[in-house]
Amino acid sequence: MFNHAPADYVCPFCRLVGGGEDEHRKQHDVVRRDELVTAFVSPRWWPRNHGHVMVVPNAHYENLYDLPSRYGHAIHDLAREVAIAIRRTYDCDGTSLRQHNEPAGNQDRWHYHMHVFPRYVGDDLYFTRPERDFAPAEQRLPYSDKLREYFTSTAPKSP
Numbered sequence: 001m002f003n004h005a006p007a008d009y010v011c012p013f014c015r016l017v018g019g020g021e022d023e024h025r026k027q028h029d030v031v032r033r034d035e036l037v038t039a040f041v042s043p044r045w046w047p048r049n050h051g052h053v054m055v056v057p058n059a060h061y062e063n064l065y066d067l068p069s070r071y072g073h074a075i076h077d078l079a080r081e082v083a084i085a086i087r088r089t090y091d092c093d094g095t096s097l098r099q100h101n102e103p104a105g106n107q108d109r110w111h112y113h114m115h116v117f118p119r120y121v122g123d124d125l126y127f128t129r130p131e132r133d134f135a136p137a138e139q140r141l142p143y144s145d146k147l148r149e150y151f152t153s154t155a156p157k158s159p
Contacts, residue, residue, distance in 0.1 A: 001065045002102060005110030013056045013111040016040060024134045031147035032081070033058070036074040039082050041144045042115070043134040048123040050135070051090065051143030053116045055079045061112045063101040075114050082116045082147070089146040092118035096125060 005011075016025045017038050029040040031053065039055045046052070055078050057071040064072075083095040098115040100107040117125060 003062045003066070003110070004103060004107075005062055009110055011060055011109075011111050013054075013109065013113065014060050017056065017058045026137050026140075028137070029140055029144050031085075031144050032078065032151050034074070034078070036071055037078045039078055039116075039147075041140045041147070043137075043140060044130045045135045046117070046125060046130055047128050048120060049117045049125050051086075051118060051140070053082045053086065053147070055082060055114045055116065057112055062110050063107060063112055064099065065101065067112050071112075075112075079114050079116050081151075085147050085150045086116060086118050089150050090118045090143075093121050094119040 012022055012025055015022055016027070016030070017033075019027065021027055024043040025040065029043070030038060031041065032039045035058070037055055037057055039053050042052050042054045055075050057067065057075060059071065061067045061071065067075075079097055083097065086092060086095055096115075096117045096119050098117065099113070119125065
């Protein structure tokens, strides 16, 4: 309902979740995934909030209106884990979560996604626009490496 994707839309998030890549999203950006959701370092950065993470459902749902509750719960749970990981590894002052629906709500990718931003005192996140160019893969790698290492170190150990 209330969908805006064109009939020929090729979803970049579905490609990444399915194991593929494109010019902006690489598999090394993925920091955590399970059967329902995937989290990855976004290639689109804000001027003072580099390395933010996007959490997406593994199945394609365009927006909040379409999203089944079980995916919503899984996204929220993983967003919380990512926020804690960002807080512990980025030396930031806090975190913010953000989600958009439809063009009037600033949605510009037609696959539901939740942003998890590192926050810093005075960063003016809500008064800035994303940087014009996408961050190159090598610039994102230190962020994804930190988060993967964090999740590996906090994973329950098998007996």
